[in-house]
Amino acid sequence: MHGYRVYVLHDDAERRQREQAHRWEASHDPLTGLANRRGFLAALNQLLSRPDRQDEPHAVAMLDLDFFKEVNDRAGHSAGDRLLQDIASLLLHRLRASDVVARLGGDEFAFILYDCDREHAADLLEGVRQQIAEHVMVCDSHPYHVTASIGIALLQAEDKLPQDVLDRADMRCYLAKHQGRNRLVTMA
Structure with a gap:
């Protein structure tokens, strides 16, 4: 056997598919298919x-x-899950393909x-807010409505960590809720 080599070929497509599925699951919400917190923070970190x-x-x-x-309490968690899936679909169709949408x-x-x-962000998200407000989910012959409170923050030069900009957006979302809900706040 001097001078000969033995090669063993093995199809590892199944292993690669499993690894790809694990990577997707690590960064996506299984209910909606949107990015999850980890995937969102990774994208924001990359941008920063x-x-x-x-x-x-x-x-x-x-x-x-x-x-x-109220939807979860009255219609159950499966109805709530269905509503979250409806909202996720609405968001994906309403926002641009280049944007990151996460639950x-x-x-x-x-x-x-x-x-x-x-201004463009406010226009886009005002359309989202209106479409959510108009969305009706019927469960057991009962219509359910939700609205959305939205806060927007622009990236600033001093933003170094994802939490810097997220805190501003979250504070504005809180203000939208505090000011009566079903609204958008861009400035504190």
Whole structure:
């Protein structure tokens, strides 16, 4: 056997598919298919580390559904899950394909709107807010409505960590709820 080599070929497509599925599951919400908190923070971290991020404005927004607890309490968690899936689909169709849409948990969503100034972000998300307010989910012949409170923050030069901009967007989302819900707040 001197001078000969033995090669063993093995198809590892199944292993690669499993690894790909694990990577997807680590960064996506299984209920909605949207990015999860980990995937969202990774995308925001990547944006913050880009040397050219100052060349164009970028917006980060937080959205919290109003009255979602009532859907879960009255119609059950499966109806709540269905409503979250409806909202996720609405968000994906309403926002641009280049944007990051994530479900952070519960009824809280977040967005990265690339190359988007305050006015354009407000226009896009006002359309989202209106469409959510118009959405009706019927469960056991009972209609359920939710609305959305949304806070928008633009990336600033001093933002170094994802939490810097997320805190501003979250504070504005809280203000939208505090000011009566079903509204959008861009400035504190």
